[in-house]
Amino acid sequence: MAKLSKLVAISMGVASLACAPFVYAEQRNLSLSERLDMIERANDARGRSQVELAQQVDYLQTEISQLRGISEEHNYKLSQILERQRELYQELDKLAQLAQQMSELKSQAPTSSSSQLPLITDNKVVNPVQAGAASYAENLDENQAYDKAVNLVLKDKLYDKAIPEFRAFITQFPNSIYQPNAHYWLGQLLFTKGEFADAEKSFETVVEQYPNSNKRADAIFKLAMVAQKQGDKTKAKAKYEQVISQYPDSTSAKLAAGRLNDL
Template sequence: MSRIARPRLMAGAALALAATLAATSSPVLAQTNLERRVDRLEQRLEGSALMGLMNQAETLRQEVSTLRGEIEQLQRQIDDLRDQQRQIYLDVDGRLQTLENGDTGGGAAPSGMGGTTGASSADAAGNADGSDATAMTGGDGDTTAGSSGGVPNTGEASDEAAIRRDYDRAFETLRAGRYQEAAEAFQQFVADHPDSALAANARYWLGESYYVVRDFDAALPEFQQVIDNYPESNKRPDALLKIGYVYFEQGRMEEARTALERVIADFPDTTAANLAQQRLNQI
């Protein structure tokens, strides 16, 4: 081979080698570039998704905070309505007792909503045997009128006045909406004065103290004691009515129906019978 042909041959070989290297390296470079582009896209997508999730989380936190505030406001409104309902219940119950007993004088019915003060007239006059000849004005029993022309008997009249004061204090506590204190006061009254003419009334209002706070398990036996232990009490129709109400609230509909029908049968033409019929219509 001549000296001229040899360099040409070497140059051709170098060109061929370069072409071969270029052909083999191009797919590698292309793949690397593709991977880099994919990585950049993934990073962008991940960043966008993360921002979206963060925005959604912040929105949800704000909504939860708003809902919590609304729930707290609704709870306060519910509590206020419950208190109003209890006070209205006591007012209506006391006034119905007054109307049923036909008593237009004496103490005022419990209003609980800004009404007049004093024990209910139904309770001030409605003793268990109807034989109380002592009339008291106000809530503290300062004025008494006995059978001796207004001259008080310093023995028995004094005891009756003390009993009346205990009863009035318990009833005023109930009317003020301090139901737990009222329950304790009436419990103490029936323990201290089990033979008092006001014992049946106190037992009834003890049941009411539990009923208005929906402690039906505690209220039921107190109303039942009025039925079982005070056969002459004028609170028996109302106690039996409340027994029906308690069963109704507890979902014991058959027992509620039995009690309410008994009110109508045993005490017809009374307010309690009318209320019993209204509740029966709901069963």
């Protein structure tokens, strides 16, 4: 009997729990106006969320555009660096050829001042001429001083130490046949260091004082590059056009034509 009473009590409790949700639902019945208010609030919240989402999308699109611009700028700078590196390698190759030619000549050249010596350019040895008009300096100290400066660039890769050596050579041997090359290479080294004002002076010396130098076309091209680095696009354009006009078949003219398109 006691067990039956407990079973009945448990059944009634379960029934009451089952009915509870319906009672709670009845107590939570809302009027039509209250439901409309609830719907309006939900719509307002949804609208605000959509506005915030749109703002976030706009912000992300702006960031993407900025990052894309930065990436394009970096790619452009990288292409400039690679182009500059290629030009420098070309110049170093020329100097290496010149240094080898000079070394061979010094080991073969007789001491007599009436002997014939080959005429040296940056890239080749041409037919011999009389020693008095030779392009290889007869002054041993002059040759050694120039060789020392060149070797600091080619062999030792000590570019910072080569700068004072070229400057000392220019001062010590003002009438040397190597003067235009010394000024040009001093300008190259200064340009590489970012000392554009001093580099410009060296290149201008080659252009103005050595009109027959085979470095003049390169020097004009480098003056255009200096102007471009300094943000003077008008001057850069004029110099690029000058080298194309005066030396149309030169390598510098071809490089200048390509750079004109980037201005």
